[in-house]
Amino acid sequence: MTSWNLAFVWLLDPANWAGPGGIPARVGEHLLYTIVTLVIAAVIAVPIGLAIGHTGKGRALAVQLSGVLRALPTLGVLLLLALLLGLGFGPALIVMVVLALPPLLAGAYAGVDAVDRETIDAAKSIGMTGWQVLVKVELPLALPIIIGGVRSACLQVIATWTVAAYLPLGGLGRFIYDGLAVQNYAEMLGASVLVILLALIADGIFAVVQRLVVPRGVVVGRASDVRVRSSKRLATTSQSTTAG
Template sequence: MTGTVLATELAGSLGVVDWFSRTEQWTGADGIPVRFLEHVRYSGIALALSAALAVPLGLLTGHTGRGGFLAISLANVARALPTIGVLMLVVLATGIGVTPVMVALVALAVPPILVNTYEGVRGVDPQFNDAARGMGMRGWQVLLRVELPIALPLILLGLRTAAIQVVATATVAAYVGVGGLGRFIVDGQARQQIAMVLGGALLVVLLALLVTLVFALLGRLAVAPALRGRATAVR
């Protein structure tokens, strides 16, 4: 039994190596470079839309202390929604295309960004705010010059969490006829080609690792060394 499993795993590994080594996998509209860039584009657009919605809302509710409970509650409700279910509902309402994919991915990415932004601002020591106001800063100046820099590690953590989730989940785009790395997984399942499925999955993992490295570099460049330890509470 163990020997059969090992033989199957070995055959699958060799099949993936062979799949990557084929010239046709790297050329044409169905090649790895094109699918990789499609996946990056869908993920990047979804993350940008999510950040444009969630970061300002998180900053506003965190700074004013108003509406925070409602915003976080809605974010938690959205977090509980199944991505595939949201995707299929939007497909039924709007038809097949990029729109349902974006809606599903944004619904997935907004909660961690919103929650971490809100918690990052609310977690700023009130003494810093009092000192800033004592220096004559107005509300928006306190937010931008004091609260935002201190909250930045948690905000970046929320963005990184959302980005990884989006990259992993953007494979659902293939289920509604859109491209991306999910095409290898869906087409491989349809053709019963395990090497194609595994190859697509490995590419998604590689992209997720690249995203992690990008955010690690961004954190080192944008966050003051004394504040890097704040990004500890993953929500």
């Protein structure tokens, strides 16, 4: 039998779907880790991104900070924090939050920054305060790109939480490390398939949400285009700042 056949045999084995170490339990742990990470990262990054996009202040700092955070080696930082803080959920959560911050910050900033200035001027001309402009005009129009940032962060976090099982922790990464220890490659490959499926399902859900949050009368391109435009906008801003 090929490795793929063995992996699907492992996936279909009823024994792997029962107990605290079964597939449903590990998927639930993986989802819980991902949700906690995204919530904490969003609480930190989204307000900062909205403030930068609304005021126009701190753009250069946001671009540089995003670049620095993206460049950090995840596994290296994870092992360093584990040595400093000990094994457990805390060090892994810190690393995953740091990983999720750049796309969330970029999405929030780029979303607000992309709002047509004429629309904002029209809102101010009818007497809206700065806070009202942000909440009632900029935020609804920026929401598709903000969700695009959450979508990108979610995919990265789902994939990278498998690495955190090294500490050790639960989640789908547990299958990969346990399988590696006993050279059970069918288990490792089966767990990898589960991670891929989980990422694809999450991506599909966020793609639908991204479409649903588009205000009436506003046309938005494909979700992938939204993420690309956001990245290009940040890169252009970075180049302009450097040139200045």
